[in-house]
Amino acid sequence: MKDAMEKASRMCLRMMVPLALLGAILLFTPILSSQTGKQPEAPKPGDTSAPLSHDLSGVWMQYPDGPAPGVPGMNAIDERFRPPFTPWGQARFDAARPMQGPTAVAGRENAPTLHCDPDGPPRVLNLPNPFEIIQIPGRVLMFFELGHVWRTIWTDGRALPKDPDPTWLGYSVGKWEGDTFVVDTIGFNDKLWVDVYGSPRSDQMHLTERYRRLNHDTLEMQITMDDPKAYRGIWVNPPKLHKLEPTWEIAEWFCVIEEENAYSDSIRKPAGGISTAPK
Amino acid sequence: MKEAEDKSLRPQLCLTNFPFPQILIPPQLPLFPLLRRTILRMTYATALATMLAMPILAPILSAQTNQPSGTAQTPGRAAATTPPLSHDLSGVWMQYPDGDVPGVPGMNAVSNKTRPPLTPWGQAKFDAAKPLVGPRAVPGVENNPELRCEPDGPPKLLNLPNPFEIVQIPGRVLMFFELGHIWREIWTDGRPLPKDPDPTYLGYSVGKWEGDTFVVDTIGFNDKLWDDSYGDPRSDATHLTERYRRLNHDTLELQIIIDDPKAYTKAWVSPPKLHKLEPAWEIAEWFCVLDEDKAYDEVVRKPAGLAPAANK
Numbered sequence: 001m002k003d004a005m006e007k008a009s010r011m012c013l014r015m016m017v018p019l020a021l022l023g024a025i026l027l028f029t030p031i032l033s034s035q036t037g038k039q040p041e042a043p044k045p046g047d048t049s050a051p052l053s054h055d056l057s058g059v060w061m062q063y064p065d066g067p068a069p070g071v072p073g074m075n076a077i078d079e080r081f082r083p084p085f086t087p088w089g090q091a092r093f094d095a096a097r098p099m100q101g102p103t104a105v106a107g108r109e110n111a112p113t114l115h116c117d118p119d120g121p122p123r124v125l126n127l128p129n130p131f132e133i134i135q136i137p138g139r140v141l142m143f144f145e146l147g148h149v150w151r152t153i154w155t156d157g158r159a160l161p162k163d164p165d166p167t168w169l170g171y172s173v174g175k176w177e178g179d180t181f182v183v184d185t186i187g188f189n190d191k192l193w194v195d196v197y198g199s200p201r202s203d204q205m206h207l208t209e210r211y212r213r214l215n216h217d218t219l220e221m222q223i224t225m226d227d228p229k230a231y232r233g234i235w236v237n238p239p240k241l242h243k244l245e246p247t248w249e250i251a252e253w254f255c256v257i258e259e260e261n262a263y264s265d266s267i268r269k270p271a272g273g274i275s276t277a278p279k
Numbered sequence: 280m281k282e283a284e285d286k287s288l289r290p291q292l293c294l295t296n297f298p299f300p301q302i303l304i305p306p307q308l309p310l311f312p313l314l315r316r317t318i319l320r321m322t323y324a325t326a327l328a329t330m331l332a333m334p335i336l337a338p339i340l341s342a343q344t345n346q347p348s349g350t351a352q353t354p355g356r357a358a359a360t361t362p363p364l365s366h367d368l369s370g371v372w373m374q375y376p377d378g379d380v381p382g383v384p385g386m387n388a389v390s391n392k393t394r395p396p397l398t399p400w401g402q403a404k405f406d407a408a409k410p411l412v413g414p415r416a417v418p419g420v421e422n423n424p425e426l427r428c429e430p431d432g433p434p435k436l437l438n439l440p441n442p443f444e445i446v447q448i449p450g451r452v453l454m455f456f457e458l459g460h461i462w463r464e465i466w467t468d469g470r471p472l473p474k475d476p477d478p479t480y481l482g483y484s485v486g487k488w489e490g491d492t493f494v495v496d497t498i499g500f501n502d503k504l505w506d507d508s509y510g511d512p513r514s515d516a517t518h519l520t521e522r523y524r525r526l527n528h529d530t531l532e533l534q535i536i537i538d539d540p541k542a543y544t545k546a547w548v549s550p551p552k553l554h555k556l557e558p559a560w561e562i563a564e565w566f567c568v569l570d571e572d573k574a575y576d577e578v579v580r581k582p583a584g585l586a587p588a589a590n591k
Contacts, residue, residue, distance in 0.1 A: 116428060118460070118566040134453075136446060141453075143462065148430070150455065150462045152562075167564040252479040254430040257569065 052179035053213045057135055059250065060219050060242040062128040076240040077126045077195045077223055083233030089200050092190075092230065096198025103198060112192050114264075116255035119147045120168040121185055122194050122207055122223050132250050140174055140181070145250050153183050160186055166203050168192065183209040194225060194235075202229035210239075217244045364491035365525045369447055371562065372531050372554040374440040388552040389438040389507045389535055394543070401512050401542030404502075408510025415510065424504050428567035431459045432480040432504050433497060434519055434535050439508075444562050452486055452493070457562050465495050472498055478515045480504065495521040506537060506547075514541035522551075529556045 062076060079101075085093055096103070097110040113119070125131075129146040138156035143149075153174040164171045164187030171187040185207040194201045205227040212220045219242040225235040374388060391413075397405055409415075409422045425431065437443075441458040450468035455461075465486040476483045476499030483499040497519040506513045517539040524532045531554040537547040 115569050117568060117570075134448060136448065141446075148462070150460070168566055169564055252481055254480055256429060257427055258429075 053216070054176060054179070054181070055135065056133045056140070056181060056211055056213055056219065059130050059132045059245045059248040061130045061245050061248070063241045063243060064128045075126075076221065076237065077122055077199075077225075077235075078237045079195065079197060079199070081235060081237055082199060083231040083235055086228070086230055086232055088202070089227075089230030092200035092202075093198055096193060096200070098193075098196055098198040101197040111196070111198075113255065114260060116257050116260060117191060118168040119144070119149055119255075120188065120192055121151070121170060121172075121209070122201075122225060123192060123196075124149055125209065125221065125223060126195055130245060130248055130250060140183075143250050145253050148252060148254050160184060166190070170205075170207065179212055181211040183207075183211070185209075200230045202227050204229035214241075218242070219244070365528070366488060366491070366493070367447065368445045368452070368493060368523055368525055368531065371442050371444045371557045371560040373442045373557050373560070375553045375555060376440045387438070388533060388549065389434050389511075389537070389547075390549040391507065391509055391511075393547065393549055394511060395545045395547050396543070397512075398540070398542055398544055400514070401539075404512035404514075404542065405510055408505060408512070410505075410508055410510040413509040423508075425567060428569050429503060430480040431456070431461055431567075432500065433463070433482060433484075433521070434506055434513075434537060435504060435508075436461060436463075437521065437533065437535060438506075442557060442560055442562060452495075455562050457565050460564060460566050472496060478502070482517075482519065491524055493523040495519075495523070497521075506539075512539075512542045513537075514539050516541035526553075530554070531556070 093103075095110075097108045098104050099109045099111050099114075124144050124146055127146060129144065131145065132143040134141045134143070135155075138154065140153040140155055142151050142153065144151075149169070151169045151172060153172040155174045157175075158173060160173055161171055166189035167187055168189060168191070170185040172183055172185040174181055174183040176182070186205070188201055188203055188205045188207075190200065190202045192201050193199055194205075205225060208224040208226070210220075210222040210224070214220050220239045221242060222239040223237045225231070227235070407422075409417060409420045411421045411423050411426075436456050436458060439458060441456065443457065444455040446453040446455070450466065452465040452467055454463050454465065456463075461481070463481045463484065465484040467486050469487075470485060472485055473483055478501035479499055480501060480503070482497040484495055484497040486493055486495040488494070498517070500513055500515055500517045500519070502512065502514045504513050505511055517537060520536040520538070522532075522534040522536070526532050532551045533554060534551040535549045537543070537549075539547070
């Protein structure tokens with residue numbers, strides 16, 4: 001099951017075709033859920049009668065619905081809310097050759113994932129791949145199946161560092177504001193995109209993630225990006241829901257350059273949409 | 280007891296040799312993390328510089344005073360008493376960098392000196408391996424997996440003197456390695472090893488306590504990695520056993536046993552390796568990045584007459 005999930009995630013990430021299948025499945029979701037009762041308890045935004053849990057532990061999977069109702073999408077970061085670029089951001093965006101989206105040009109892709117660059121926030125949060133949260137004293141740990149990446153969010157009260165070295169994951173601290181776990185991250189390098197469409201991430205990025213466990217089965221996450229070097233305004237995304245998957249375990253899924261190249265040769269190139277990965 | 284007394288020398292060797300493993304470490308590592316880490320370690324070593332006289336004075340000091348805080352307690356002292364060892368392995372641990380030759384740093388949690396003979400399959404794999412270091416290193420033809428930034432995994436991940444952190448949570452022991460920013464999980468919820476696991480870089484690990492020893496069994500490896508820096512192969516038939524004992528608050532012992540009948544004619548039992556608790560350290564971000572590896576080729580490896588840009 002894990003393996004199947006991994007493959008499903010992989011395909012979902014790399015090809016748009018399976019998304020069409022998912023879309024078809026989603027059309028039947030209301031019927032299925034009304035019959036099986038397996039749908040998690042619907043979040044009730046107006047219901048503030050009981051405090052929410054401060055335990056975020058578990059394996060979570062993003063609901064795959066996208067911007068258009070019934071159409072799956074990868075929109076924990078939502079392009080529709082992207083602010084205008086700065087000149088620096090525009091230049092970066094123009095240089096980016098994504099594999100998907102309106103600016104994709106077959107044969108010229110240069111997505112960081114094609115050369116197995118480490119993934120990092122916020123993009124690692126954007127895609128529908130499972131992640132696990134573990135809370136230990138002083139820290140919240142997140143484990144992403146995508147790229148087998150893990151990150152540390154410090155909850156021991158420390159401040160964000162003044163002048164951190166730029167990294168793929170950045171430096172994260174978290175605290176509870178009421179029932180919301182707020183994660184602040186700075187110290188990113190500018191080598192990654194924030195989404196699959198080439199929107200840039202600069203070293204000025206201040207990322208804020210807001211988590212609320214709406215009920216036992218549902219985690220809400222909202223991503224806010226304040227990156228004045230790349231965007232003329234704060235990029236506030238709508239909240240994205242995640243489902244608890246109590247029987248899942250995070251599988252091993254590394255990005256391996258030889259597998260990337262083999263995948264390009266056997267799948268991407270025959271499909272006509274993807275070039276050989278830059279090596 | 281005699282063995283424990285011998286081991287008690289290691290913390291002092293560690294202090295005198297502290298910066299050197301970073302300098303002698305083979306250049307398969309990306310440039311910028313290496314430089315950063317070297318500086319970090321040098322700084323740390325500088326902080327310890329006042330202790331450099333310790334090896335000379337140690338017999339006198341130990342007879343007169345207690346060890347200063349921050350210096351590893353000797354295993355011998357723990358062995359002299361009989362209380363059970365701690366079953367809490369939590370913390371950031373750093374391998375003592377002394378190697379096969381006393382006083383000479385080395386990377387031998389997997390010890391080349393105790394390697395069994397290779398099988399024909401193992402020999403073929405070994406012959407095809409072109410390591411960056413060791414007697415078989417040939418500049419220009421190296422094909423180490425890390426040159427392609429392949430994910431690292433046990434036991435090689437445990438072999439090198441790089442810090443790792445252990446976190447224990449119900450049902451699992453988690454290990455976080457600075458090398459490659461790798462994490463692995465060791466299941467301690469009583470589950471058996473899987474019957475026919477898919478081959479992976481990290482394998483599938485379960486652990487249990489046998490007395491004061493935490494025993495980790497791992498199977499399900501792929502055969503893409505080496506066991507060490509010298510090209511000794513790791514086959515998909517590998518059954519890896521790690522035996523951890525927290526000898527005292529500051530010292531973790533790790534023994535690695537590789538049972539890989541496809542590659543070796545018998546089990547490969549490495550001698551135990553000591554690790555020091557580093558309570559003030561936090562695991563830094565150190566990813567293998569192909570672009571940085573290429574830059575390292577251009578700036579360091581090629582001018583040194585070593586590896587070219589490897590298969591990328």
